Amino acid sequence: MTTYATELALREAGLRATRQRLTVLDALRGRGDTVTAQDLHMELRQAGEPIGLTTVYRTLAALADAGFLDTFDREGEQAFRLCGDAHHHHLVCETCNTVEEITAEEVERWVHEVASARGFSVTGHRADIFGVCPACRG
Amino acid sequence: MTTYATELALREAGLRATRQRLTVLDALRGRGDTVTAQDLHMELRQAGEPIGLTTVYRTLAALADAGFLDTFDREGEQAFRLCGDAHHHHLVCETCNTVEEITAEEVERWVHEVASARGFSVTGHRADIFGVCPACRG
DNA sequence: GTTGTTGCAAAGAATTTGCAACATA
């Protein structure tokens, strides 16, 4: 179900709306967990989608670069996940890799207090919580 | 200046106090920035220390596993840094890779509030701030 | 038509493993 809005969003980011990019975005849309390029490529191929591994790597990098995806590190591998527009943090289930987005004014405030107290100019920050989700605990 | 305390700490963690491990710990002790296995190996070799790359990898992994080191991701590469005992967060200079440790009761509190509100059991959390330190801004 | 994109094959880089020699406890 590729929406027209998706194509617009891609163009806005200076990316052509190719079949492969729409495929990747569609695949990402359904899921709340993180995926690596390798994972996603295999899934898409198994689902019959013709797409190259190189393209999956490049697409995920481009989408992350354009702010469509959040990035995570799964021990050496880079994993990605579709994200909302606003800045947020993450509640990550270490068992199923599902990610819930959380906002936190408390953290934002803390970030600027700490940084300015030490004379740092802030370029970014990240606050993630790791745990096991209710579903995985059974 | 390999202290006896260092050797004890290693044994406590179930690791033998080998020359290589003490060398790595010594090298790490002096610095406030993060290093990768490749970096550290090269530095040690250049300093005349005989140590294998494999060993540096294994040593850093073991030390991190034992809680001696904090780990960071420098785009694909894993970087390490000696850390204090207590739980803390990081103020990272993206220019020189120096890390200042920061404590944050506010964040701890926030972590448990958010997690329990969603039924997650917490296994860990991490709050890092990225920026440019006063020295690098000149 | 132009220019960005794709995908294969090959290259590159980081990291891990097999295994015999070796050092620590």
Add this chain to the structure above:
DNA sequence: TATGTTGCAAATTCTTTGCAACAAC
């Protein structure tokens, strides 16, 4: 001495690049 550790070389794995065919605008 028994067992954990080392380090080389080789193998793995993740990721990137060259380049010609191709698709989007």
